[in-house]
Amino acid sequence: MSAPAARTVLPAVAMTAVSMVLTLAVVVMWLGTAMPWPIALVVGLGIDGGWLATLAYERRLAAQGDHSTPVTAVGWFFGLVATSVLVAHAATADGSAGAWLAVAWLPLAAKALWLVHGLWERTALTGSALEAIQGIQQEARDEAAVARARLRAEAGTEETRLAAVTQAGARVARVQAQTATTLSRAWSTLESTRAGKDTGRALTSVTTRVTPGVTPTWELPVWGPTNPLPALDATPALSDAELDRLVDEIRHSETPALSYREMSTRFRAAGHSASEVRLRGAWKRVVAA
Structure with missing residues (x-):
């Protein structure tokens, strides 16, 4: 028997044994005054024997995984009979009624303990199953x-x-x-300076932003000798026909024809110059043609 099962079955066995002993003793003492004590002993043994027989049958059915309601009812009947005997003896006892009533509940308590043990057996799990459940719970945690x-x-x-x-x-x-x-303060200072009588004329040679409509005449000073640079020759602008020819030539330089972005890149890389508007217009004309 496993340790968990012993924790539920041993109290039930002990309570059953005490209840049977009390029932037998009470029957012999109570009925022994009204009939021969062997007959009272037989009556007590009959109550305990019936209770023990039904309990053994219930345990055999439980071991087989079965259950019988009539057998359970008979077992509770014998438990009630034993309890009734104890209560009746306590009611007729002189001076010790309270003590006998205190133990009158033992037969029913024993039946309840066997019921608890049966419930434990129907819900008990093996060690491997308990370990698996604990593992699942731990994993979830x-x-x-x-x-x-x-x-x-x-x-x-x-x-x-x-x-x-x-x-x-x-x-x-x-x-x-x-x-x-800071900008607000600067603009305020500049505005007050421009509005001044003498400072306004001084600012005229600096910028037209301060005094609109006046051309500045101030020039940067030149330090040291200077050499004039020759003017850059402006590249003559391409005509529309030349531009169309170049665009068409570059576009069809590969198969399949280049896209506008590729054509524009190669056009600039070749050293040609044309505004984006003219180049895109030439592209549209070449594609349309």
């Missing part, structure tokens, strides 16, 4: 712990990122506010 840790880490990372973004945004806002204040 591990996965839950890992998921919680991952969520906490992601939440901390997101919180740090948001804090950094917020601080950076606040710094940018402060710099923009300071820059706007």
Whole structure:
């Protein structure tokens, strides 16, 4: 018998033995005054024997995985009979009624303990099954712990990122506010300077932004001798016909024909010059032709 089974069956066996002894003793003492004690002993043994026989039959059926309601009912009947005998004896006893009533519940308690043991047997699992269940539970707990840790880490990372973004945004806002204040002060100073009588004429030689409509005449000073550079020869602009011919020639230089972007790149690489508007117009004309 396994240790878990012993924890439920041993109390039931002990309670049953005590109940049978009490029932037999009470029957002999109670009925022994009204009939010969051998007859009272037979009555007591009959109650205990009937109870023990039904209990043995119930245990055999339980071992086979079966159950019989009539047998269970008979077993509870014998338990009630034993309890009734104990209660009746306690009611007629002189001076010790309370003590006998205190033990009158033992037969029913013994039946209840056998019921508990039967329930344990129907729900008991083997050691391997219990280990498998414990492994599944442990795996579920591990996965839950890992998921919680991952969520906490992601939440901390997101919180740090948001804090950094917020601080950076606040710094940018402060710099923009300071820059706007500085520009406002600079424009205010420049406006007051332009509006001055003497300073306005002095600024005329610096920029036309301050005094619109006036051409500046101030030039940068020249330090040291200078050598004039020859003017760059302007490349003559291509005519539409030449531009169309070049575009068509470059476009059909490979098979299949080049795209506009490839043609434009090769056109510039060849040293030709044309505005993007003219080049795209020539492309459209060549494609349409």
